[in-house]
Amino acid sequence: xxxxxxxxxSIAAPDAPAARPGAPPLAAAGxxxxxxxxxxxxxxALIAPLLVLVTFVVVGLLAPYLAPLSPxxxxxxxxxxxPAWLAGGIVERPLGTDQLGRDIGSRxxxxxxxxxxxxxIGIVLSGVLGTALGLLAGYYGRWVDALIMRIADMTLAIxxxxxxIVLAVVWGPGLRNVLLVTVFLLWSRYARQARAEVLSLKExxxxxxxxxxxxxxxxxxxxxxxxxxxxxxxxxxTLQVGFVIVLEATLSFLGAGISPPNPSWxxxxxxxxxxxxxxxxxxxxxxxxxxxxxxxxNLVGDAIRDLLDPRLRRL
Amino acid sequence: MRxxxxxRVAQAFATLWLLSAVGFGLARxxxxxxxxLLDARATEEDRAATAQVLGLDRPLGVQYAIFxxxxxxxxxxxxxxxxxxxxxxxxERLPWTLELGTASFVLSLLVAVPIGVVTAxxxxxxxxxxxxxxxxxxxxxxxxxLGLMLILLFAVTLGWFPAGGTGSLAHLVLPAITLGxxxxxxxxxxxxxxxxxxxxxxxxxxxxxxxxxxPGVVWKHALRNAVIPPLTYAGLVFVALLAGAVxxxxxFAWPGVGQLVIESIAFRDFPVIQIIFLLFGVMYIxxxxxxxxxxxxxxxxxxxAETGARPR
Numbered sequence: 001x002x003x004x005x006x007x008x009x010s011i012a013a014p015d016a017p018a019a020r021p022g023a024p025p026l027a028a029a030g031x032x033x034x035x036x037x038x039x040x041x042x043x044x045a046l047i048a049p050l051l052v053l054v055t056f057v058v059v060g061l062l063a064p065y066l067a068p069l070s071p072x073x074x075x076x077x078x079x080x081x082x083p084a085w086l087a088g089g090i091v092e093r094p095l096g097t098d099q100l101g102r103d104i105g106s107r108x109x110x111x112x113x114x115x116x117x118x119x120x121i122g123i124v125l126s127g128v129l130g131t132a133l134g135l136l137a138g139y140y141g142r143w144v145d146a147l148i149m150r151i152a153d154m155t156l157a158i159x160x161x162x163x164x165i166v167l168a169v170v171w172g173p174g175l176r177n178v179l180l181v182t183v184f185l186l187w188s189r190y191a192r193q194a195r196a197e198v199l200s201l202k203e204x205x206x207x208x209x210x211x212x213x214x215x216x217x218x219x220x221x222x223x224x225x226x227x228x229x230x231x232x233x234x235x236x237x238t239l240q241v242g243f244v245i246v247l248e249a250t251l252s253f254l255g256a257g258i259s260p261p262n263p264s265w266x267x268x269x270x271x272x273x274x275x276x277x278x279x280x281x282x283x284x285x286x287x288x289x290x291x292x293x294x295x296x297x298n299l300v301g302d303a304i305r306d307l308l309d310p311r312l313r314r315l
Numbered sequence: 316m317r318x319x320x321x322x323r324v325a326q327a328f329a330t331l332w333l334l335s336a337v338g339f340g341l342a343r344x345x346x347x348x349x350x351x352l353l354d355a356r357a358t359e360e361d362r363a364a365t366a367q368v369l370g371l372d373r374p375l376g377v378q379y380a381i382f383x384x385x386x387x388x389x390x391x392x393x394x395x396x397x398x399x400x401x402x403x404x405x406x407e408r409l410p411w412t413l414e415l416g417t418a419s420f421v422l423s424l425l426v427a428v429p430i431g432v433v434t435a436x437x438x439x440x441x442x443x444x445x446x447x448x449x450x451x452x453x454x455x456x457x458x459x460x461l462g463l464m465l466i467l468l469f470a471v472t473l474g475w476f477p478a479g480g481t482g483s484l485a486h487l488v489l490p491a492i493t494l495g496x497x498x499x500x501x502x503x504x505x506x507x508x509x510x511x512x513x514x515x516x517x518x519x520x521x522x523x524x525x526x527x528x529x530p531g532v533v534w535k536h537a538l539r540n541a542v543i544p545p546l547t548y549a550g551l552v553f554v555a556l557l558a559g560a561v562x563x564x565x566x567f568a569w570p571g572v573g574q575l576v577i578e579s580i581a582f583r584d585f586p587v588i589q590i591i592f593l594l595f596g597v598m599y600i601x602x603x604x605x606x607x608x609x610x611x612x613x614x615x616x617x618x619x620a621e622t623g624a625r626p627r
Contacts, residue, residue, distance in 0.1 A: 150326070150329075150330065153330065153603075154330050154333055154334065156599065156603075157330060157334055157595075157596045157599040157600050157603075158334070158337065158592075158596065159558055159576075159591070159592055159595040159596070160558070161558070161561040161562075161573070161576070162341060162576055162580070162588065162591065162592050163341065165576075165577065165580050166341045166342075166344050166345055166580060166588075167344075169344070169345050169346065169580060170344045170345070170346075242454070242455060243454075246455075246457045249457050249459075249460075250457060250458065250459060250562060253457075253459045253562070253565075254561070254562065254565065254577075266457075266459075269457075269459060269460050269463065270459075272463075273463060273566070276463055276466055276467050276471060276478075277467075277471045277478075280467050280471075283460070283463050283467075284464070284467070287457060287460035287463070287464070290457055290460065291455055291456060291457070291460070294455040294457075295451060295452065295455040298451045298454060298455055299451060302451070
């Protein structure tokens with residue numbers, strides 16, 4: 001997906017930097033979170049995806065307490081047991097087992113925890129780094145801007161999988177590698193968004209007034225500009241969650257992400273790849289869980305974007 | 316315009332130069348190729364001799380300078396593995412990736428453009444919602460899992476298409492669908508929003524006013540103008556497809572550049588890694604240069620703005 005995904009995002013937003021000078025402040029800036037939740041709840045079509053997301057988060061947080069069995073405990077006597085409703089399946093292993101006899105259901109529950117953790121940490125890290133650099137680029141302009149944005153452009157020209165696999169060779173696959181690649185890929189999206197908005201915000205009266213009063217640049221950025229960016233950065237973040245989950249799984253599938261025997265959904269799909277003809281359940285269920293979660297998070301993300309700021313609908 | 320073109324071209328070359336350094340560095344991060352090339356019985360003399368043949372005994376800076384000088388002449392060195400020019404190793408595999416990429420691209424256009432048009436015309440109806448779900452589904456399905464599910468359904472269960480490998484047109488079907496699926500969503504969204512803009516234009520109203528049948532208005536007058544923005548991105552989408560092919564090639568054992576790069580990293584075959592890295596970099600830089608220039612040509616504000624945002 002890599003470059004492909006980043007272009008996917010940019011082709012979806014040919015004219016996205018929508019912040020025009022003189023545009024009204026983002027509608028959502030001062031709106032309480034409870035009202036947003038209330039408005040999301042009133043949309044009937046969102047009930048199912050919201051339920052999926054709540055389940056995902058709860059399962060992810062409570063995985064060690066919810067999973068009936070250990071995600072890594074093998075039981076070769078029960079290897080490749082089909083799901084309970086098929087001939088040969090047993091109730092104790094409702095979704096079947098893999099080639100080492102590990103319980104697929106328990107592994108999926110722990111996989112949710114990994115997905116949740118990766119996407120949250122990856123997005124926060126990329127968001128902080130990208131927003132800071134975007135603020136600097138937009139506020140100072142000139143060579144600072146040129147330098148930061150040229151680097152941002154260059155990251156898109158780098159073949160993501162070469163980078164990811166080489167880094168996995170150097171430092172070994174694992175969560176750290178996934179996070180590195182995620183930040184490498186995502187920071188520039190935040191930087192572009194923050195920069196575009198700062199360019200118009202810094203010409204507004206409240207910023208000019210602050211500067212005239214002698215407020216320091218750092219304080220202007222942190223106290224006057226940053227709060228005005230939050231709404232669109234939150235929207236941008238909700239639209240990245242699904243992307244990061246898929247990225248982690250894809251890297252793990254290629255052997256450059258979370259490494260076996262850890263129960264990443266991508267690792268699980270890879271485990272079942274050679275068995276697709278004989279034991280379809282090994283790959284199918286973790287992928288299905290991923291599809292459900294990512295689809296839900298994208299649906300909800302779209303809705304949040306529409307509610308917070310219709311002007312960002314092409315983001 | 317001339318100044319803008321010159322500065323963008325200069326920028327493109329600067330980026331390319333930086334990329335060459337990144338590619339050079341990444342290749343060397345994979346480790347010492349001598350460990351792969353020579354077995355455990357090799358003496359220190361053997362190692363030194365091999366390093367000298369491969370040019371790896373020189374300081375890194377010198378190696379990079381030689382790499383740059385030779386690359387400028389089109390010489391990318393010999394593959395450590397095959398001992399033949401690395402460029403020909405890559406060129407043998409590139410057609411496979413191009414074939415897969417082209418098939419996916421055409422397929423996704425055939426699906427995405429009509430859906431984009433129809434969802435724009437029927438905006439707000441059930442059809443629009445269905446289109447939206449298709450777009451979201453495209454962006455939510457992990458490529459590697461989609462590939463496996465297609466194999467499960469069409470190769471294992473139905474037996475319509477082979478599960479992997481090459482040899483006939485039938486071998487191309489499942490990989491092309493897998494790779495193209497994600498792109499459908501992006502193109503569809505682009506066409507839809509471009510169509511929405513175009514349908515509000517006066518010449519569309521004029522075409523309707525003079526009594527043209529609605530299909531003619533939509534598919535001829537409006538679509539012809541609406542495809543321009545998506546078309547400018549076609550090149551970038553295509554490059555992205557090719558780069559993303561690594562995953563699809565892995566799932567379907569497709570012998571393209573994506574597989575070659577994985578093999579080369581494992582073998583620490585520096586020249587091949589460098590070429591593939593640069594190849595994708597050059598394609599991406601060239602395509603975004605084209606997009607920028609097209610936009611600057613169409614919109615004077617872009618080329619005049621000193622610090623203006625890029626058109627995407």
